[in-house]
Amino acid sequence: MxxxxxxxxxxxxxxxxxxxxxxxxxxxxxxxxxxxxxxxxxxxxxxxxxxxxxxxxxxxxxxxxxxxxxxxxxxxxxxxxxxxxxxxxxxxxxxxxxxxxxxxxxxxxxxxxxxxRRGGIESVAVLRIGECEIDLAAKAVLRGGERVRLTPTEWRILEQLARAEGRLVTRAELLTELWGTAEVRDTGYLRIYIAQLRKKLEPDPASPTHILTEAGMGYRLVADA
Structure with a gap:
């Protein structure tokens, strides 16, 4: 080892x-x-x-x-x-x-x-979506070498999606990460944050190809191959 x-x-x-x-x-x-x-x-x-x-x-x-x-x-x-x-x-x-x-x-x-006990799930430290790199180690997003400014809440959502890359993250999981309980009433803030992330990261925010909505369930991040 x-x-x-x-x-x-x-x-x-x-x-x-x-x-x-x-x-x-x-x-x-x-x-x-x-x-x-x-x-x-x-x-x-x-x-x-x-x-x-x-x-x-x-x-x-x-x-x-x-x-x-x-x-x-x-x-x-x-x-x-x-x-x-x-x-x-x-x-x-x-x-x-x-x-x-x-x-x-x-x-x-x-x-x-x-x-x-070793051999747990491990993913790459850097994910690429379009022109952006999500650096999970540095807790940063870069576009063309320049840092993309995210709010702490935007980063927490993006980090959770990135760690589960390719897999569904439910709305309840995201709400628990953000506010400590899945019982918090979702008044649309989660959708607003997702929209902000798409605006900052997606090539075409109106037709997202990386931060995807799973209707009635949650969201999924799909990185470039």
């Missing part, structure tokens, strides 16, 4: 590399948050192991970014021992949490457990 180790402490990285390689793992390393996200997208690790206190981008933000396109198991290995830190990391999408200093035997056991 390939493990991405993201930690800014070179001594810890060296120790983990030697230990994990000795038991047969292939190791890729990152020294800061942005590099961790880039390598998670480009090297397709079987497990991501990361510290929370990294330069440039906090580990929790890395977890959220990776979860934008991947279900790869994530093991946090951190010196932060507070329960609030653990809860935040797990709520962001981490699968397990080990505090430093750690016992190697325990760490290896947790890696084996996560390895048995």
């Amino acid at each position: 390939r493990i991405l180790v993201a930690d800014d402490d070179p001594q810890i990285v060296r120790a983990l590399r030697l230990t994990l390689q000795s038991v047969g793992y292939e190791i890729v390393t990152a020294a800061d948050g942005p590099e961790a996200i880039r390598l998670a997208a480009s090297t397709h690790p079987d497990i991501v192991m990361l510290d929370l206190g990294m330069p440039a981008l906090d580990g929790v933000d890395v977890i959220r970014a990776v979860r934008g396109w991947s279900d790869v198991p994530i093991l946090v290995v951190s010196g932060r021992t507070g329960s609030a830190d653990k809860v935040e990391a797990l709520d962001a999408g981490a699968d397990d949490y080990v505090t430093k200093p750690f016992a190697i035997d325990e760490l290896l056991a947790r890696l084996r457990a996560l390895g048995r």
Whole structure:
């Protein structure tokens, strides 16, 4: 298995590399948050192991970014021992949490457990629709290299559609994502947001070919092949 180790402490990285390689793992390393996200997208690790206190981008933000396109198991290995830190990391999408200093035997056991659960659904980090690129890792949309400005709500809708690319996302699922409950009365706001997304992303918003309506059910995003 390939493990991405993201930690800014070179001594810890060296120790983990030697230990994990000795038991047969292939190791890729990152020294800061942005590099961790880039390598998670480009090297397709079987497990991501990361510290929370990294330069440039906090580990929790890395977890959220990776979860934008991947279900790869994530093991946090951190010196932060507070329960609030653990809860935040797990709520962001981490699968397990080990505090430093750690016992190697325990760490290896947790890696084996996560390895048995690997193989979840994973999609590409970048989707293309017409002239636009949806970058799920960077949480951005580009058209001709220029960033398309989306509101936070527009991005949340687009991200959910993109993560389910090709599959139906029901109105109830979108409403739950936006407002925390599927019971919220839909007063047309969802249709307005979808129309705004089409205006910004579709080649012909009046005849959409990528953000499609499934009558009476919800919406589907179809990316270019």
